[in-house]
Amino acid sequence: MIFNVQRYSTHDGPGIRTVVFLKGCSLKCTWCQNPESRSATADVLYDARLCSADCQHCAKTFPHAVSVVNGRITVRRAQFQAEDLCQIEQVCPSGALSVCGDNANIDALMQQILRDKPFYTRTGGGVTLSGGEPFMQPHTALNLLQRCRHEGLHTAVESCLHVPWHYIQPSLGALDLMLADLKHVADEPFRRLTGGSAKRVKDNFRRLAAAGQKLIVRVPLIPQFNADRASIRQIVDFAANETGCEAIHFLPYHTLGINKYALLGQPYLAPRQPLNDPDLLTFAEEYATEKGLCAQLRG
Numbered sequence: 001m002i003f004n005v006q007r008y009s010t011h012d013g014p015g016i017r018t019v020v021f022l023k024g025c026s027l028k029c030t031w032c033q034n035p036e037s038r039s040a041t042a043d044v045l046y047d048a049r050l051c052s053a054d055c056q057h058c059a060k061t062f063p064h065a066v067s068v069v070n071g072r073i074t075v076r077r078a079q080f081q082a083e084d085l086c087q088i089e090q091v092c093p094s095g096a097l098s099v100c101g102d103n104a105n106i107d108a109l110m111q112q113i114l115r116d117k118p119f120y121t122r123t124g125g126g127v128t129l130s131g132g133e134p135f136m137q138p139h140t141a142l143n144l145l146q147r148c149r150h151e152g153l154h155t156a157v158e159s160c161l162h163v164p165w166h167y168i169q170p171s172l173g174a175l176d177l178m179l180a181d182l183k184h185v186a187d188e189p190f191r192r193l194t195g196g197s198a199k200r201v202k203d204n205f206r207r208l209a210a211a212g213q214k215l216i217v218r219v220p221l222i223p224q225f226n227a228d229r230a231s232i233r234q235i236v237d238f239a240a241n242e243t244g245c246e247a248i249h250f251l252p253y254h255t256l257g258i259n260k261y262a263l264l265g266q267p268y269l270a271p272r273q274p275l276n277d278p279d280l281l282t283f284a285e286e287y288a289t290e291k292g293l294c295a296q297l298r299g
């Protein structure tokens, strides 16, 4: 199940890349820029700004999932049946209702990826799997990585590492670069704001180090979570001492995904202002450099 294929990306590994976004994640980070990636199945999105509420085709076709209350459309996303999903975009003339997520045909996906092979070759680029958490679909991830490797393409994965090791390990033989998040090293804040276990992530970092995996650590800097000097010190110390990474990238918190929560009918629980703390970013860069890491701020 994939939800997007993005061509000509330059932020998710070296060179020009195609990024394939897989659905499903075992974390629920409150700040996630891709909330539509988190469930493993297709999501119904409803954008009230595009709906005139006049036609009411949706309520007539899917009375079990859509009703009209005081002239306004009310969508109960969980009530849509699997067979409704392929009709939704035909039924709604304005695009207010749409479906996110599709069962990928790997052959068709590879054909699409290979169209840009000249760009990858010229720039040292390739293919990055992202999400969601790509390793939540371990067989699809392995299949795609092996096929890209067979075609001579550089391969990368963006992962939160919050999965059982045996979901990750088989892919390592076909993986050139792991871009792995180290969101926090302390269990309490990690559990509170992502719903997961920092220990599981740290254990997987140690296993990647033991396997000699080429690795870049990424740290999203999130206010009221880890965007403070004490947390940054702890994270950088772990990255420097236990991961064998070649670089660390800090990603300042942004709110670009905020509108997608409304489309999913979910509340946005993270801060509404992006991180704006140049001194903290300078501190993070300098502290990581002091610890022997190649540090970068990424937009």
Ligand SMILES: C[S@@+](CC[C@H](N)C(=O)[O-])C[C@H]1O[C@@H](n2cnc3c(N)ncnc32)[C@H](O)[C@@H]1O
Residues within 6 Å of the ligand: 025, 031, 032, 033, 034, 130, 131, 132, 133, 134, 158, 159, 160, 180, 181, 218, 219, 220, 221, 251, 252, 253, 254, 255, 256, 257
């Ligand atoms: C959407 S995630 C997908 C990969 C994987 N699930 C993960 O979290 O590493 C891609 C990158 O975006 C970062 N990210 C997600 N939401 C963000 C936000 N609101 N601000 C800054 N970075 C964010 C993640 O930390 C991760 O490095």
Ligand code: SF4
Residues within 6 Å of the ligand: 050, 051, 052, 053, 054, 055, 056, 057, 058, 059, 073, 091, 092, 093, 094, 095, 096, 097
């Ligand atoms: S079919 Fe689309 S435009 Fe028409 S009422 Fe339903 S959501 Fe609105």
Ligand code: SF4
Residues within 6 Å of the ligand: 025, 026, 027, 028, 029, 031, 032, 033, 034, 037, 038, 131, 132, 133, 160
């Ligand atoms: S791990 Fe990544 S995809 Fe999953 S919720 Fe967190 S930021 Fe989103």
